[in-house]
Amino acid sequence: MNLQRTMALLKIELKKVIREPVILFISILFPVALTLLLGLALSGLASSSVPGYSVFDTMVPGLFGYACIWITMTVATTFVDDRELGLLKRINTTRTTSGEFMVSHIISNTLISLLQVAIVAVLSFVLGFRPEGGISGFLLAFVFIGFLSICSVGFGLITATIAKNSGVASGVAMIFILPQMLFGSAGMGIPVMESTQLIAMFLPSYYATNSLKMIFSGTPLTEITIWTNLAILAILSIVIVIVGIQLFKRFGKA
Amino acid sequence: MVGLLKPTSGEIKVGGYNISKDLKKIKEMIGVCPQNAAYYKFLTGRENIELFGNLQNVDKKELKTRTDNLLKAVDFIEASKRKAKGYSGGMLRQINLLMALISDPDIIFLDEPTVGMDARVRRKTWEYIASLKEQNKTVILTTHYIEEAETLSDHVAIIDYGELIAYGTPKELMEKHNAEDLEKVFLKITGRRIAEGT
Numbered sequence: 292m293n294l295q296r297t298m299a300l301l302k303i304e305l306k307k308v309i310r311e312p313v314i315l316f317i318s319i320l321f322p323v324a325l326t327l328l329l330g331l332a333l334s335g336l337a338s339s340s341v342p343g344y345s346v347f348d349t350m351v352p353g354l355f356g357y358a359c360i361w362i363t364m365t366v367a368t369t370f371v372d373d374r375e376l377g378l379l380k381r382i383n384t385t386r387t388t389s390g391e392f393m394v395s396h397i398i399s400n401t402l403i404s405l406l407q408v409a410i411v412a413v414l415s416f417v418l419g420f421r422p423e424g425g426i427s428g429f430l431l432a433f434v435f436i437g438f439l440s441i442c443s444v445g446f447g448l449i450t451a452t453i454a455k456n457s458g459v460a461s462g463v464a465m466i467f468i469l470p471q472m473l474f475g476s477a478g479m480g481i482p483v484m485e486s487t488q489l490i491a492m493f494l495p496s497y498y499a500t501n502s503l504k505m506i507f508s509g510t511p512l513t514e515i516t517i518w519t520n521l522a523i524l525a526i527l528s529i530v531i532v533i534v535g536i537q538l539f540k541r542f543g544k545a
Numbered sequence: 546m547v548g549l550l551k552p553t554s555g556e557i558k559v560g561g562y563n564i565s566k567d568l569k570k571i572k573e574m575i576g577v578c579p580q581n582a583a584y585y586k587f588l589t590g591r592e593n594i595e596l597f598g599n600l601q602n603v604d605k606k607e608l609k610t611r612t613d614n615l616l617k618a619v620d621f622i623e624a625s626k627r628k629a630k631g632y633s634g635g636m637l638r639q640i641n642l643l644m645a646l647i648s649d650p651d652i653i654f655l656d657e658p659t660v661g662m663d664a665r666v667r668r669k670t671w672e673y674i675a676s677l678k679e680q681n682k683t684v685i686l687t688t689h690y691i692e693e694a695e696t697l698s699d700h701v702a703i704i705d706y707g708e709l710i711a712y713g714t715p716k717e718l719m720e721k722h723n724a725e726d727l728e729k730v731f732l733k734i735t736g737r738r739i740a741e742g743t
Contacts, residue, residue: 299599303585310587310628377583381644384547384577385600386569 297391297398300382304399307369317365318403319410322358326411329354330418351415351422352503355432356496358407359439360471362400364464366447370396370539371460374451393536397444404440405433423509432506435499435521441528442495443467448535452542471496495531498524546685547577547654560652573601576650580657580687582641590625590632590640591616594647601648608647615643618673619666634661642670646677653677655686659693671696691728701727705735 308314334347373379382392412429422428446467454460474491491497498520505517546559548568557564559571584593591612598608616622619639624632629640642658655674659667674697677684688694694701695715703711703718711718711734715727724730 293602295602296600299596303588303596306592307585307587377579377581378585380549381577381579381583381597382600383549384572384575385597385648386572386602387600 292388292391292394293386296385296387297395300387300392300395301399304369304396305402308403314365314369317361319407321361322354322407322411323414325357326354326414326418330415330420334419345419347415347418348420349504351411351420352500352507354411354415355408355436355503356439356500357472358411359404359436359443359499360468360496362404362440362443363446363450363467364461365403366396366400366444367450367454367460367464368457370448370451371454371457375456389536389540397441397532400444400447401437401440404436404443408433408436422507424506424512427512428506431512431517431521432503435502435524438521438524438528439495439499442524442531445528445531445533445535448532448539452535452538470494495524495527498527547575548572574651576601576645576648576653578642578645578653578655578658580660582637584629584637584640584644586630587628589628590621590636590643593629593640594625594643597644598647601650603648611647611649615646619643619669635663635666638662639666639670642673650682652683652685655684657688658686659688659690691726691731695727703731703734710734 308318329350330347333350334345336346370379424432447464450460450463450467454463470490471494474487474494474497502517502520502524505514506512510517546557546564548564548571552565560574562568562570564571585596588596594612594615595608598611603611613622616625619642621636621639621643624636625640629637632640638658638661642655645653645655658674659670662670671693674684674686678697678699684697686694686697699714701711701713701715701718702709711730713721718727718730719725722730722733724733
């Protein structure tokens with residue numbers, strides 16, 4: 292792994308977020324707008340499921356997950372665009388290895404996710420969200436978000452393998468985004484039935500959101516469910532990203 | 546020859562290295578300018594060039610000097626500060642070429658590098674490609690402009706429908722086919738004009 296090459300690619304991906312209005316909107320402005328909208332609309336509404344909490348308070352873990360899940364679309368459209376422009380082929384003629392290329396994308400997108408979640412967290416705080424769990428709880432929440440981001444990068448790579456152009460990529464990305472939003476991010480206030488619970492257990496966002504809810508509601512960090520969820524999410528992230536990389540290397544580069 | 550496709554049969558050696566076994570070594574010594582300009586639209590011209598220098602592990606200080614020199618050589622200093630998305634077709638061609646040259650490669654693959662350039666820029670680019678020869682670089686250039694091949698090449702290979710039908714120095718080919726220029730050589734060999742394509 293060469294640091295100069297990896298850092299060069301990493302910087303490009305971060306510059307892309309700042310300089311491309313569409314990506315800036317999807318990555319940063321959309322989660323911000325969603326947080327503001329839901330926060331202003333629902334922070335005064337008392338939650339029926341958690342006494343002493345507003346509906347917005349119970350939604351915040353889901354909002355954290357939302358921010359990460361959308362990375363799937365950014366990754367997919369970015370890879371497809373780069374492929375269409377011939378950039379992947381061109382980079383492939385340099386000394387850059389597939390590993391360096393993929394690692395730079397995973398790191399950059401994880402950093403973007405963490406930034407998104409940090410912005411959502413600050414906004415939520417401004418709007419009245421007061422989580423339990425302290426600093427260590429917050430740090431653990433960010434570890435969950437990191438793994439969820441890696442899953443989203445993997446889903447993005449799988450999407451880029453299937454999609455022929457960026458328009459199709461946006462549509463195909465929804466196959467991974469919507470179920471995670473509807474079934475996985477139960478913190479968004481969507482009622483969880485037994486059938487949807489079963490589907491949710493196959494979705495990475497379920498493990499992240501579920502644990503974030505526990506952490507922010509004051510469940511002790513020693514609770515075994517939190518660590519079991521973290522282990523499952525870590526394994527899922529590794530499996531999904533490896534599948535994504537292999538599929539993209541084999542079928543998606545051309 | 547640049548490692549994008551795996552050979553189906555036979556053996557390819559670039560700079561003495563076998564493409565199936567030593568692709569890493571080959572990538573260290575080549576620069577590739579693809580037919581369609583491949584660049585990041587949201588980066589400036591300079592940033593695009595420097596990115597490919599970094600991807601070829603050019604030393605940071607050396608990279609700045611080389612980028613400056615390349616941009617000066619093709620009168621691109623001012624334009625290189627702007628984002629590439631605002632460039633004309635000819636300017637993109639120039640950046641495309643410079644991205645291939647930033648690593649100072651020994652072997653340079655140029656796939657129709659001057660398509661879309663206006664006459665003035667094309668001449669300037671020809672001069673630059675000719676100067677690469679003087680630096681003992683190997684330039685492999687594909688072109689549909691016979692004048693370009695005739696002006697720049699030591700050796701010309703004519704490929705028709707994927708088959709090598711003639712190879713030699715421009716002088717040898719003209720003498721062999723009793724023609725005044727390479728275009729007439731092409732006409733004689735293939736029985737048609739290049740632009741007709743059938």
